Amino acid sequence: MSWWNNQAALELFPLLLEGFRITLLATLLGSLLALTLGLVFAFIDRTAPEYIRRPLGWVLQFIRFTPPIAQLFFAYYVIRPNLGIGVDALTVGIVVLGVHYATYNAEIYRAGIEGVPKGQWEAVTALSLPQGRAWFGVILPQAIRRVLPSLGNNVIILFKEVPVLSAIAVTEMVRVGKEYTSDHFAFYIEAFTIAGLIYLVASYPTSLLMRKLEVRLGN
Amino acid sequence: MGDFFTTFADALPQLLSGIRITLILTASGAVLALVLSFLFGLMSRSRSIMVRGTSRVIVEFFRGTSLVVQLFWFVYAMPIVTGFQLDDPVYAGIIALGLNYGAYGAEVVRGGLNAVPQAQWEATIALNMTPLQRLRLVIVPQAMAEMIPPFGNLLIQLLKASSLVVLVGIADLSFEAEKIRLTNATEATAAFSISLVLYFVLAWLLNTGMRAWEGHAKAKLGRPVPRKRLLQPVRADQGGAV
Amino acid sequence: MATDTTAAQVETDTQALGPVVNFDKVVKRYGELTVLDELDFSVKPGERVTLIGPSGSGKTTILRLLMTLEKVTDGVIWVEGEPLSHMRDSGGELVPANEAYLRQMRKRIGMVFQQFNLFPNMNVLRNITEAPVHVLGLSKDEAAVRARELLELVGLSDKENAHPSKLSGGQQQRVAIARALAMRPDILLLDEVTSALDPELVADVQNVLRDIASSTDITMLIVTHEMHFARDVSQRVLMFDKGKIIEEGTPERLFSEPREERTQKFLRAVLEGR
Numbered sequence: 140m141s142w143w144n145n146q147a148a149l150e151l152f153p154l155l156l157e158g159f160r161i162t163l164l165a166t167l168l169g170s171l172l173a174l175t176l177g178l179v180f181a182f183i184d185r186t187a188p189e190y191i192r193r194p195l196g197w198v199l200q201f202i203r204f205t206p207p208i209a210q211l212f213f214a215y216y217v218i219r220p221n222l223g224i225g226v227d228a229l230t231v232g233i234v235v236l237g238v239h240y241a242t243y244n245a246e247i248y249r250a251g252i253e254g255v256p257k258g259q260w261e262a263v264t265a266l267s268l269p270q271g272r273a274w275f276g277v278i279l280p281q282a283i284r285r286v287l288p289s290l291g292n293n294v295i296i297l298f299k300e301v302p303v304l305s306a307i308a309v310t311e312m313v314r315v316g317k318e319y320t321s322d323h324f325a326f327y328i329e330a331f332t333i334a335g336l337i338y339l340v341a342s343y344p345t346s347l348l349m350r351k352l353e354v355r356l357g358n
Numbered sequence: 359m360g361d362f363f364t365t366f367a368d369a370l371p372q373l374l375s376g377i378r379i380t381l382i383l384t385a386s387g388a389v390l391a392l393v394l395s396f397l398f399g400l401m402s403r404s405r406s407i408m409v410r411g412t413s414r415v416i417v418e419f420f421r422g423t424s425l426v427v428q429l430f431w432f433v434y435a436m437p438i439v440t441g442f443q444l445d446d447p448v449y450a451g452i453i454a455l456g457l458n459y460g461a462y463g464a465e466v467v468r469g470g471l472n473a474v475p476q477a478q479w480e481a482t483i484a485l486n487m488t489p490l491q492r493l494r495l496v497i498v499p500q501a502m503a504e505m506i507p508p509f510g511n512l513l514i515q516l517l518k519a520s521s522l523v524v525l526v527g528i529a530d531l532s533f534e535a536e537k538i539r540l541t542n543a544t545e546a547t548a549a550f551s552i553s554l555v556l557y558f559v560l561a562w563l564l565n566t567g568m569r570a571w572e573g574h575a576k577a578k579l580g581r582p583v584p585r586k587r588l589l590q591p592v593r594a595d596q597g598g599a600v
Numbered sequence: 601m602a603t604d605t606t607a608a609q610v611e612t613d614t615q616a617l618g619p620v621v622n623f624d625k626v627v628k629r630y631g632e633l634t635v636l637d638e639l640d641f642s643v644k645p646g647e648r649v650t651l652i653g654p655s656g657s658g659k660t661t662i663l664r665l666l667m668t669l670e671k672v673t674d675g676v677i678w679v680e681g682e683p684l685s686h687m688r689d690s691g692g693e694l695v696p697a698n699e700a701y702l703r704q705m706r707k708r709i710g711m712v713f714q715q716f717n718l719f720p721n722m723n724v725l726r727n728i729t730e731a732p733v734h735v736l737g738l739s740k741d742e743a744a745v746r747a748r749e750l751l752e753l754v755g756l757s758d759k760e761n762a763h764p765s766k767l768s769g770g771q772q773q774r775v776a777i778a779r780a781l782a783m784r785p786d787i788l789l790l791d792e793v794t795s796a797l798d799p800e801l802v803a804d805v806q807n808v809l810r811d812i813a814s815s816t817d818i819t820m821l822i823v824t825h826e827m828h829f830a831r832d833v834s835q836r837v838l839m840f841d842k843g844k845i846i847e848e849g850t851p852e853r854l855f856s857e858p859r860e861e862r863t864q865k866f867l868r869a870v871l872e873g874r
Contacts, residue, residue: 142438204561205554206518208532213550216539302426306524306536313426313525320434327434335423335431343422480669481717485731485783486706489699495730499721579720580765 147326148333151319155333158315165233165311166298172237173297174290177244182274184249199242208303211235215307232304240297247289251282288353295342295349312337369538369549376534377556382448383520383530384560387455388513394460395509399467400493413464420461426522429454433526451523459516466508470501503575510568514561521557531556618681620645620787620819621666626675628661628843635661637843638675645786646817650830650851653840654866659823663789666821667711668702679705680786710785714792716772718764718779724751725760728779736783743782750778754808770801774808781812788812790822794829802826809833825870827855839863 180199184192202210215231255278263273283290305314316330401413420428432450437443444450474497482492521532529537531553538549573583619642628636635658643649651659664670665677668684676694677684686694687701697705718727728750729743738746751757754774764772773793780788790809794802806829813820813833824830830837831851839847839854839862847860858864 201554201558204514204518204565205557206521206532208521208524209535209550209554209557212532212536212539213554216543216546217550299424299426302424302525303522305426313424313430317430317525327430328438331427331431331435335427338424338427339419339422343418346422477713477715477717478719480667481713481719483669483706484667484709484711484713484780486703486735487731488703488735491734495734496719496721500719580763581720 142328144326144329147323148329151316151326151330151333154315154319155312155330155337158310158312159337161229161309162298162301162311165229165236165301165304165309166294168233169236169240169297169301170294172233173240173244173293176237176241178248178279180241180245181248181252184245185252199245202239202242207235207239207300208306210239211303211307228307228309229304232301232307232309236297236300236304240293243293244290247286247293248282250289251286252278254285255281285356287356288349291349291352292346295346298342299338366548366552369535369545369552372534372538373531373549373552373556376529376531376553377560379448379523379528379530379533380517380520380560383451383455383523383528384513384517386452387459387516387520390452390456391459391463391512391516392509394456395463395467398460398464399471402464402468403471417461417464420457425454425458425519426525428458429522429526447523447526447528451520451526451528455516455519458519459512462512462515463509466505466512467501469508470505471497473504474500500579503572503579503581506568506572506575510565510572513564513568517561517564518557619643619678620647620680621821622678623662624676624678626665626677627673628658628665628670629673635843636665639843639845641838641845641848643819643821646819647836648813648820648822648834650822650824650834650837651840652824652827652830652837652866652870654869657840658843659840660791663711663791663821663823666787666789667709668697668706671696679708707783708786709789710780710783710787711789711791712773712776712780712793714796716764716769716776716796718772718776720764722764723760724756724762724764724767724775727764727775728782731779732782747778747782750781751775753781753811754778755804768801769797770804773797773805777805777808777812785818787819787821790820790824792823792825794824794826806832825873827851827867827870831855839866841866 180195183195187195211232214235215228219226219231259277259281263277268277301311302313304311305317308314310318312334313331316334320327320330398413398417401409402417404410404413429451432454433447436450478496478500479492482496487495520530523530524532524536527533535549535553539546573585576583621643623639623641626636626639627634635656639658639662651662653659661670665672666679666684672685676686682705683694683697684705685697687697689695718724719730722730725744725747728747729738729740732738732743732746733740748757748760751760754777756771756774756778759767759771759775764775767775773796777793793809794805797805806826809829810832812818820833822830822834834851836848837851837854838845839858839860841862847854847858847863854863855867858867
């Protein structure tokens with residue numbers, strides 16, 4: 140194992156974990172945004188008039204059909220300077236990933252809402268529940284329960300996409316590894332193997348959990 | 359706003375040269391991914407637990423580790439481990455994209471094969487076909503119709519993921535856009551806007567092509583899809599398989 | 601040396617005269633459920649045998665075992681004097697058959713399914729020519745000539761370019777019959793071939809099978825609930841219940857004067873059900 144340097148590995152590990160904290164933070168906040176905004180999109184798609192739904196559909200399709208990295212560059216170098224307030228790179232990154240995955244989550248929520256039996260809507264009407272109560276008390280709890288595994292999978296996918304934030308100099312884990320290796324002109328294997336393993340260790344059990352959930356919820 | 363259009367004309371040629379690399383990455387990555395999808399997908403149906411287990415481990419490994427990390431690994435670490443330097447990092451990009459999406463595609467192939475009714479397998483046995491003939495002549499052509507829509511999703515994800523090569527310095531479309539900004543910050547708006555639009559157009563073309571192929575494949579099986587539905591984008595609920 | 605030759609001679613003779621299908625204490629179990637219980641029976645060359653009995657009595661399982669779609673749990677099935685489910689290892693012992701051996705044996709057997717199982721990725725002609733071309737090694741032209749003869753036999757000459765989904769159930773089943781015959785099997789297995797058809801389409805399929813029965817010497821094993829058809833085509837009827845043959849005889853005798861109470865009950869139920 141001449142190409143593996145234990146000392147560099149030991150030095151890298153805590154640094155990478157430090158970067159991993161940023162990765163997790165971005166995952167957490169990005170997913171939170173993706174989950175709420177996705178629900179908002181799905182809600183608009185379900186209730187708003189055609190002249191709002193249609194353009195919204197186009198925008199969401201555009202976001203889905205373009206890479207997060209290109210969106211990131213656009214947000215960071217075109218939108219951010221025009222905001223007039225200081226926003227750091229991490230925030231831009233979280234918002235871009237959050238919005239990107241919100242467009243996918245919207246589809247998941249939509250499918251979930253469509254999957255709620257028609258009888259439930261009829262029951263809601265028969266009881267003349269107010270709109271808000273109907274949505275938040277009856278329809279959404281059922282819809283979200285059914286699609287929890289799919290939403291969870293998108294969290295995992297977002298998690299694996301966080302390294303794109305290194306393109307705008309967010310020091311998440313992969314960026315840390317890259318900086319370390321370019322400082323030393325060495326230790327590429329150590330850096331990217333450890334980073335890969337950290338990813339595997341974090342994401343594999345989570346995706347197993349999602350699969351289990353999927354089986355338990357019976358789809 | 360006036361200079362938007364002048365810079366637009368300046369930026370375009372450079373972006374088009376980036377598109378060439380994006381297309382090479384996407385097309386080659388997709389071909390490699392397709393081959394690996396079938397390899398791993400068929401392995402996962404093997405009777406031998408060794409073969410099944412091997413495919414399972416490879417698939418889980420490439421799905422479990424981030425594509426970005428794999429990309430770094432193939433570009434920076436692999437040459438040291440194997441002593442084999444790919445003369446162009448684009449090859450490393452293709453390998454990383456192909457392996458990653460091959461792992462996701464394996465699930466598509468497995469699902470597609472499982473969707474072919476057991477009775478069709480039985481008919482191929484009754485006609486005394488070899489296991490390979492069963493797949494080639496009867497099962498895969500039918501399974502394809504089921505596989506095309508999810509493959510279409512993966513193809514668009516792959517196109518989008520090809521932009522990750524920016525991070526290892528491969529000069530694709532996103533890279534060229536970023537380069538334009540670095541040389542002249544006033545052209546950033548034009549460069550990034552055009553690159554977004556170009557990605558969208560590519561994705562839209564791929565999507566349309568895949569929908570047409572789906573329609574063709576299903577019509578051949580006697581299950582025509584309404585034209586209106588084919589014109590709609592594939593409803594993808596899973597984000598980039600990164 | 602001399603005795604060896606005699607032994608071989610004897611074996612060839614028994615092959616020629618002996619049964620084309622022979623079940624020797626065949627057991628089939630699915631977990632706890634015993635579908636066939638030490639079943640013994642045999643079929644002579646060219647004989648048409650109808651298997652009847654309530655659902656779950658094991659008759660379809662017999663066809664599926666013969667087609668090697670299922671494996672026996674115990675016992676041996678012999679086809680034309682050779683073991684089907686098993687093959688002989690170097691020491692002459694019977695061991696479970698491998699795929700290469702099964703392919704050798706399957707050549708002799710064809711099957712028509714209840715749900716036709718035509719290939720939706722091929723038109724009618726290719727459904728019939730595909731296996732002859734790829735399995736028997738016929739040229740495309742040879743296979744097409746034969747396929748057209750068979751299509752004429754089943755009365756569908758004008759449908760060779762049609763897609764299976766454009767055909768009625770009866771037409772699909774007749775294509776499936778042509779497809780099975782194109783492989784020139786010695787033994788044809790018919791598994792409830794008219795059960796999935798609308799009543800008005802049943803007669804066409806049955807007439808085709810009657811034609812084939814009277815114009816060829818293919819051995820047939822037929823699972824059906826159509827007693828008239830069984831009477832017309834078969835020389836022998838086996839009544840199954842709970843994995844065993846409980847009565848057998850000519851169709852004339854068995855249908856008009858069944859001896860077993862369960863046979864009487866079953867026949868009554870079938871007649872009333874119609």
